[in-house]
Amino acid sequence: MPYNLFFINLQTKIKKMLKFISFGSGSSGNCYYIFTEKYGLLIDAGIGIRKMKKYFGDFGLSFNNIDCILVTHDHADHVKAVGFVSSTYNLPVYATEKVHEGIKRNYCVRKKIDNNNIKYINLGENILLGDFTVSTFHVPHDSLDNVGFKIKYGEQTFCLMTDIGHVTEEMAHIISEANYLVIESNYDEEMLWSGAYPEYLKKRVSGGMGHLSNKKCVQAIIANATNRLQEIWLCHLSQENNHPELARKTIELDLRETGIDYLSTVPVEVLRRNVPSKIYELK
Secondary structure, X not given: OOHHHHHHHHHHHHHOOEEEEEEEOOOOOOEEEEEOOOOEEXXXXXXXXXXXXXXXXXXXXXXXXXXXEEOOEOOHHHHOOHHHHHHHHOOOEEEOHHHHHHHHHOOOOXXXXXXXXXXXXXXXXXXXXXXXXXXXXXXXXXXXXXXXXEEEEOOEEEEEEOOOOOOOXXXXXXXXXXXXXXXXXXXXXXXXXXXXXXXXXXXXXXXXXXXXXXXXXXXXXXXXXXXXXXXXXXEOOOOOOOOHHHHHHHHHHHHHHOOOXXXXXXXXXXXXXXXXXXXXXXX
């Protein structure tokens, strides 16, 4: 291949490289961003708009590259700033009809989404957003509705699922398709049951419409992941009932003990509650 053609191809690959960053993950606020040089999808807007602006500036990112906001569910830690962000930058907000209804009812969302920016996405439907093909799947949780997102970009499949009461057959299949997986690892079972939470809250967290433990998280990965999987991020860790190193070591150790090469070597990262991650390049 001539050098100039090789250089052009290399430049094209660099410009179109898929990237991912977390701006916060946990009950204090959730916000994720998946993007290329030209297009970007903001997933949830549960951190304040001032903080979001600061983080974008710190990492040299531009709000002008955001095409839209995707919303998983209507709890405040995922949507409290969605109206402000949407109206400030005139961004459409894609969510299921039930999630939009929940946002309208949520008193923590002080600025509601303008009607012209309310966009509906149906479960299982594929929609084209910029260079991304996005589809949703149901995630059991005690919100009005909750979905995960499967985002395809070229040959890459990025999947995000959070606030998981239990893993369904559909979610298991999604895990098997993922090259990159963001999955909840909310609590350590021993810490939860020996901790200070009242009994009703322990049952709510551990129930089938609550959250996913470290052990159940890794069991879902072991049972369903394939050699397509290139990286795992653990999200929505509890401050009271988990610890980043505990979650990471639990998942890594169980993956190594499978003896399966692609599971024992896959990188595992923890997305922090109040601190942005680095920008990950998804090659």
